[in-house]
Amino acid sequence: MNSATTPDRTKQPLDNLEEWEDFLKTRYPEPVAAAPAAPAFKAIDPEKKKEEFRNYEADARPTVREFYRLNHRHQTFDFVQAKKREYLSFDRKKMGIWEAMEFLNNLVDDSDPDTDLSQLDHLLQAGEQIRHDGHPGWFVLTGLIHDLGKILCLFGEPQWAVVGDTFPVGCAYSDKVVFPQFFADNPDSQEPKYQTPNGIYEAGCGLDKVNLSWGHDEYLYQVTKDYLPQEALYMIRYHSFYAAHREGQYTHLMTDTDKQMFDWVRAFNPYDLYTKSHEKPDAKALRPYYEDLISQYFPATLRW
Numbered sequence: 001m002n003s004a005t006t007p008d009r010t011k012q013p014l015d016n017l018e019e020w021e022d023f024l025k026t027r028y029p030e031p032v033a034a035a036p037a038a039p040a041f042k043a044i045d046p047e048k049k050k051e052e053f054r055n056y057e058a059d060a061r062p063t064v065r066e067f068y069r070l071n072h073r074h075q076t077f078d079f080v081q082a083k084k085r086e087y088l089s090f091d092r093k094k095m096g097i098w099e100a101m102e103f104l105n106n107l108v109d110d111s112d113p114d115t116d117l118s119q120l121d122h123l124l125q126a127g128e129q130i131r132h133d134g135h136p137g138w139f140v141l142t143g144l145i146h147d148l149g150k151i152l153c154l155f156g157e158p159q160w161a162v163v164g165d166t167f168p169v170g171c172a173y174s175d176k177v178v179f180p181q182f183f184a185d186n187p188d189s190q191e192p193k194y195q196t197p198n199g200i201y202e203a204g205c206g207l208d209k210v211n212l213s214w215g216h217d218e219y220l221y222q223v224t225k226d227y228l229p230q231e232a233l234y235m236i237r238y239h240s241f242y243a244a245h246r247e248g249q250y251t252h253l254m255t256d257t258d259k260q261m262f263d264w265v266r267a268f269n270p271y272d273l274y275t276k277s278h279e280k281p282d283a284k285a286l287r288p289y290y291e292d293l294i295s296q297y298f299p300a301t302l303r304w
């Protein structure tokens with residue numbers, strides 16, 4: 001194998017992005033009793049012992065472990081500011097939503113023979129399940145687009161700057177963030193001003209003022225923030241913030257609105273985690289419905 005075909009493991013420790021999502025499902029298995037539509041599961045399972053978290057970590061594939069090691073090491077406060085400066089001028093591409101979905105589909109998992117579903121399939125499956133459950137159009141649309149920020153991979157970003165659980169930077173790390181031990185290698189862990197519970201923020205200041213680790217959630221939020229209702233924007237911006245929406249952490253930085261809006265983030269999460277099936281959605285047949293839905297909220301082109 002020559003260097004042109006060998007993945008750079010320092011940038012791409014995962015064989016494919018699915019590995020991170022499979023790991024999420026082992027940490028947060030689908031509740032047996034609750035159908036995917038039911039948003040009523042608890043953010044914190046009081047029965048879940050600390051050791052169980054550790055077991056997930058011990059059982060994680062080496063590739064997933066290495067992915068989180070790099071993520072926790074490199075996602076510093078300064079790194080996040082640099083990525084915001086780099087990407088939030090939106091001067092890379094002009095594309096409509098459907099075009100962005102097709103662009104994202106260039107991200108193929110050619111290393112995994114078991115994965116026959118594309119990124120477009122995941123988006124359509126999430127949208128279709130939300131539609132099937134009778135939710136409003138904006139919710140369906142959110143399912144359809146929620147991972148479009150992963151086009152950061154196609155702009156050359158390493159996996160650890162696109163996917164992975166997100167967490168606040170500029171304040172102390174919660175030990176409920178997965179693999180908290182890897183934060184010891186993050187230079188911010190040596191900065192006292194970043195290591196108090198509030199860090200550089202004020203208690204109750206609101207998540208909008210808090211910098212989260214950089215990835216596909218924040219990027220897509222910034223691209224779409226003028227066009228969608230607040231509930232949808234919370235789903236997009238915080239769907240990978242598992243320490244908050246599943247573990248109940250970082251409430252000391254939230255406003256009452258944040259706390260209420262996280263009910264919507266939790267309502268969305270099952271559609272992200274549990275709607276993958278091997279049945280391939282018929283993109284051609286579904287396209288007219290979704291193009292119409294997209295046009296109700298978005299202009300023909302957006303800046304990326």
Ligand SMILES: [Fe+2]
Pocket residue numbers: 146147216239240
């Ligand atoms: Fe995502």
Ligand SMILES: [Fe+2]
Pocket residue numbers: 122146147272
């Ligand atoms: Fe997703």
